Amino acid sequence: MKVVKTIAEVRAIVKAWRKEGLTVGLVPTMGYLHEGHQSLIEKSVSQNDKTVVSVFVNPIQFGPNEDLEAYPRDMQRDMAVVEKAGGDIIFNPEPSEMYPQHFTSFIDTTETTELLCGAVRPIHFRGVCTVVGKLFNIVMPDRAYFGQKDAQQLATIRRFVRDLDFDIEIVPCPIIREEDGLAKSSRNTYLSAEERQAALILSKSLAMGKSAIENGERNAQKIIEIIKGNIQTEPLARVDYVEVVDFQNIQRVETIGDETLVAIAVYIGKTRLIDNFIV
Numbered sequence: 001m002k003v004v005k006t007i008a009e010v011r012a013i014v015k016a017w018r019k020e021g022l023t024v025g026l027v028p029t030m031g032y033l034h035e036g037h038q039s040l041i042e043k044s045v046s047q048n049d050k051t052v053v054s055v056f057v058n059p060i061q062f063g064p065n066e067d068l069e070a071y072p073r074d075m076q077r078d079m080a081v082v083e084k085a086g087g088d089i090i091f092n093p094e095p096s097e098m099y100p101q102h103f104t105s106f107i108d109t110t111e112t113t114e115l116l117c118g119a120v121r122p123i124h125f126r127g128v129c130t131v132v133g134k135l136f137n138i139v140m141p142d143r144a145y146f147g148q149k150d151a152q153q154l155a156t157i158r159r160f161v162r163d164l165d166f167d168i169e170i171v172p173c174p175i176i177r178e179e180d181g182l183a184k185s186s187r188n189t190y191l192s193a194e195e196r197q198a199a200l201i202l203s204k205s206l207a208m209g210k211s212a213i214e215n216g217e218r219n220a221q222k223i224i225e226i227i228k229g230n231i232q233t234e235p236l237a238r239v240d241y242v243e244v245v246d247f248q249n250i251q252r253v254e255t256i257g258d259e260t261l262v263a264i265a266v267y268i269g270k271t272r273l274i275d276n277f278i279v
Contacts, residue, residue, distance in 0.1 A: 041085035061127025
């Protein structure tokens with residue numbers, strides 16, 4: 001397993017693989033890798049001859065008051081996770097390598113980014129799509145792997161890949177959870193012991209909504225009320241949003257159907273956590 005810092009070196013390595021007829025998978029990450037990331041890498045390793053893992057805290061997806069500097073970083077930890085999962089390369093560029101002076105070109109999206117996280121983080125998805133598009137052009141993978149926990153991100157990347165004719169298969173991977181149900185996230189490290197316990201309200205509230213759907217409830221507003229009502233029983237929790245949307249377009253629906261996304265964002269103290277399930 002090798003750490004590569006420049007675009008030119010990644011391209012040279014992938015070009016050599018291509019000459020051997022090898023397939024290539026890409027797992028884009030912002031580092032501080034956990035079992036959720038490991039599951040993506042392992043999926044790529046199982047489906048491709050070679051796997052590239054990018055570790056890059058992308059500055060252009062953070063707003064002015066967000067946690068860019070505080071975002072956890074640990075390259076030794078990341079190297080250990082990638083090696084354990086069987087990845088071949090970590091691409092770990094500096095921001096100046098990805099965004100040279102006078103960088104002015106972006107991938108912007110509409111529709112899928114109007115609600116959920118896009119409503120309160122207006123520059124976020126432009127930054128995400130731009131860096132992912134750059135990684136696609138740098139690595140030119142056969143397949144790229146994204147977790148369902150970031151469901152709006154997954155839907156948006158699928159959309160721009162379709163709209164802009166990227167010849168890449170997007171492979172969604174299920175949410176990986178702690179034993180007590182909390183979705184794995186690098187931001188979980190921000191939580192105090194008390195907040196960590198309070199954060200269980202996310203998965204518990206989603207489970208109540210899911211149970212109601214399984215028992216025949218199809219009214220989206222009633223599902224929202226069930227989930228939001230339970231979250232509000234936790235004193236440390238503050239609801240950002242509870243939404244029921246079509247998973248393809250990320251637009252609100254009135255009735256639960258196939259490919260319906262039930263998504264939440266909740267502040268536990270100062271930490272914003274997201275979770276979801278897909279019907």
